[in-house]
Amino acid sequence: MYSVVKYKDIIDLQDEDTIKRYRLIEQLSKGFTVAHKIAQEMDHLLTEQLELTAGKPHNDDETDDEDTGDDHMPVPPVTSRKPQSRTAISTELETAFRDLFAALKDQKPQIIRYELPQVTTPEMEKPEIDSFQQIVDDLVLGSNVFLVGGAGTGKTYLAEVLVAHKALGRQHITINCSQWTSPIEIIGGQSMDGYVEGKLIEAWQRGYVLVLDELPKIDPNTAGLFNDALAKSKTPNAIIFNARKESFTKHPDFACIATGNVYPNRDSMAYGANNKQDLSLLDRFSGSVYLIEKNPKIERRIIQNDMLWSVCDKLRSAVEELKYEAQLSLRFMQNARDAYLLEMQRHKSEGSDGVKANEGKTFRSAIDSYLSTFTDVQQQNLKQRINYPGLFSNYQYRALPTGKLI
Ligand SMILES: Nc1ncnc2c1ncn2[C@@H]1O[C@H](COP(=O)(O)OP(=O)(O)OP(=O)(O)O)[C@@H](O)[C@H]1O
Numbered sequence: 001m002y003s004v005v006k007y008k009d010i011i012d013l014q015d016e017d018t019i020k021r022y023r024l025i026e027q028l029s030k031g032f033t034v035a036h037k038i039a040q041e042m043d044h045l046l047t048e049q050l051e052l053t054a055g056k057p058h059n060d061d062e063t064d065d066e067d068t069g070d071d072h073m074p075v076p077p078v079t080s081r082k083p084q085s086r087t088a089i090s091t092e093l094e095t096a097f098r099d100l101f102a103a104l105k106d107q108k109p110q111i112i113r114y115e116l117p118q119v120t121t122p123e124m125e126k127p128e129i130d131s132f133q134q135i136v137d138d139l140v141l142g143s144n145v146f147l148v149g150g151a152g153t154g155k156t157y158l159a160e161v162l163v164a165h166k167a168l169g170r171q172h173i174t175i176n177c178s179q180w181t182s183p184i185e186i187i188g189g190q191s192m193d194g195y196v197e198g199k200l201i202e203a204w205q206r207g208y209v210l211v212l213d214e215l216p217k218i219d220p221n222t223a224g225l226f227n228d229a230l231a232k233s234k235t236p237n238a239i240i241f242n243a244r245k246e247s248f249t250k251h252p253d254f255a256c257i258a259t260g261n262v263y264p265n266r267d268s269m270a271y272g273a274n275n276k277q278d279l280s281l282l283d284r285f286s287g288s289v290y291l292i293e294k295n296p297k298i299e300r301r302i303i304q305n306d307m308l309w310s311v312c313d314k315l316r317s318a319v320e321e322l323k324y325e326a327q328l329s330l331r332f333m334q335n336a337r338d339a340y341l342l343e344m345q346r347h348k349s350e351g352s353d354g355v356k357a358n359e360g361k362t363f364r365s366a367i368d369s370y371l372s373t374f375t376d377v378q379q380q381n382l383k384q385r386i387n388y389p390g391l392f393s394n395y396q397y398r399a400l401p402t403g404k405l406i
């Protein structure tokens, strides 16, 4: 690759001839990169000339990497010629310049264009998720995104609703990955009802966001079917093939988000059903992996009741501190909140038509049900931490103002 960057600060101080030569080279290299020996040789000669002018002896042993930044390839040593003076270099340059023109006359330079897509995010209130804009940017740029986080932290919702639908304004199509996910679901195949098209193919040709939910759970051999497509997410008009070997051209809106409880390159005690995946698959997401953690701000906004959130949060902290292998997710909080709303409705109309507040699902029964998955000793420890007796013995919490944190 030919670089002109290194002269730009000093070129205007040079004599007319040098400036002219430089401008020509600059023009020549505009819009394309020249991986050409003569151009590199000219580059080297010009450097020598400039250094001579500046009074700095040129050292042929110097590697070019030192002063040129990393935006071009190292220039190979100039052939056997080692001009010593400005005039000698000038003559060499003229010859090299003629050679370059002659050489380039019959050679089509490779034009490399980067057209960055427009980021047009529909008007939406940005959620309080740290990496939200980065995730959207990645997808707009055609990078595949991997969201990693504990159960119920909101990965699937983030992928399907917030990013695909709200931020990008695109439809999504989801593959719920497990060891039973079949190639038919991915690239199509024969079913009892005839040929069905794969979801990867559908998303690819229609420009949907492909959500690979719980990707680490998929069989690593099946996962290999994504490799070809996901390597080409950035390539305009890239082609992939379905199970019938029919070709499909990529729609510019195709994007891919994978989710998982663990990044699938290591074993996890808590998430045993995940498989280790090939590094080739993981490479498709490298640089675009985001950790999605519990987010109290979002939880509180969703639950809309600080008292309930606070009890759940205390319980979750206790589980974490005591290192019990369990999760308390936003999903549980939502269920507990729904139970509470129903319970309070009954509580208000208690007595009329024989309605009893304690009958049916209550906030307490939701917590009890959660606790029942622990051993007796663990339950006692957890109850102590959340002041269970005080809070639940007489359903004290019903008297608490809902907005008050306890
Ligand atoms: N920003 C949000 N606004 C509203 N609801 C949300 C938000 N984030 C998550 N939720 C809700 O929280 C619950 C858990 O979210 P979600 O299913 O996306 O979690 P997850 O991280 O994919 O969990 P898992 O690892 O178990 O699949 C869902 O009911 C979802 O609708």
Ligand SMILES: [Mg+2]
Binding pocket: 155, 156, 157, 213, 214, 259
């Ligand atoms: Mg999920």
